[in-house]
Amino acid sequence: MTAPTAAAPARRWAGAVLTALVVVAAVVVGLGTGGTLALWRDEFRGAARVPVGVAVFGVGAPAAPGTLSQYATTDGQALAHTFGPAQAAALYNGGAGGSVAIPVQVDALSQGHRGLSYTVVPTISGGVFGASTWRLYRVASAAACTTATSSTEASASTPVPSGYTTTSTLVSEYWCLVATYAPVAGTNEEQAEVTGTPVVPEKEDPADVQDAESWNVTGYEELDPGAEPSHSLTFTFRTFRPGETP
Structure with missing residues (x-):
């Protein structure tokens, strides 16, 4: 007598449609001229796959x-x-x-x-x-x-x-x-004046003597x-x- 085979258990999806959001990170393909970077965000609803796009x-x-x-x-x-x-x-x-x-x-x-x-x-x-x-x-x-x-x-x-x-x-x-x-460049200009009375023999009131000097400095x-x-x-x-x- 042949031994009875076990019946396979029944499999059933729940009534609701399975929804999953899958994000695949950026993958660089062909890095030379015309290099391509594929980055997708895909939404799955049941068996359907709908590409949403990426920036x-x-x-x-x-x-x-x-x-x-x-x-x-x-x-x-x-x-x-x-x-x-x-x-x-x-x-x-x-x-x-x-x-x-x-x-x-x-x-x-x-x-x-x-x-x-x-x-x-x-x-x-x-x-x-x-x-x-x-x-x-x-x-x-x-x-x-x-x-x-x-x-x-x-x-x-x-x-x-x-x-x-x-x-x-x-x-x-x-x-x-x-x-x-x-x-x-910055320029700084200065001027100095000097007044003095010279000592002149045999003159009681010699005239005053004045002198002036100016100079400038350029700095960076x-x-x-x-x-x-x-x-x-x-x-x-x-x-x-x-x-x-x-």
Whole structure:
């Protein structure tokens, strides 16, 4: 007689539809030209998978797309690019004065019906940079950031329009801070007058004698690039829907 087989237990999903939110962190693929950064937030409802899209924003010294020093994915987040003593030394040039150009790269990506825009706010105070004249430009490439750059000054950009897209290729833009330091000279002028009565033999009332001397001294402001405070360019991004102002 054949032994009876055990019946498989019945399996059943609960009546409610299972909903899960899965966030996959940023993964960099192909870091060379046309580097791609895939970042997805997917919503699962039962067996259906609905891609929601993502926004990515990066700031740093020029590098391959997707490899900058810092990235953000939270709408409204700010990223600061800092600089200070190293650049101040070249700017000060031993007190003789000089110029420096500081390039900064921005990576941007926004999927779906969301555009991406950002603003740039320089914070420069004290030290050699504080005593310099400076301007901030948006340039075509990192190589275009030189001390001779003289394009239109800018403080904002919209690298991604709000038209629908599923691209995962980063858009890279470049900024250039150009600073020039000229030694500040100060001149101090002094004058002294002396009046005296000479002793002249056989004269009872000799005339007074007067003399005057003037001189001036020129001095230069002395700064220490090694004690330069940190300065920054703060980039703040936001996303916007069609019809909204970038």
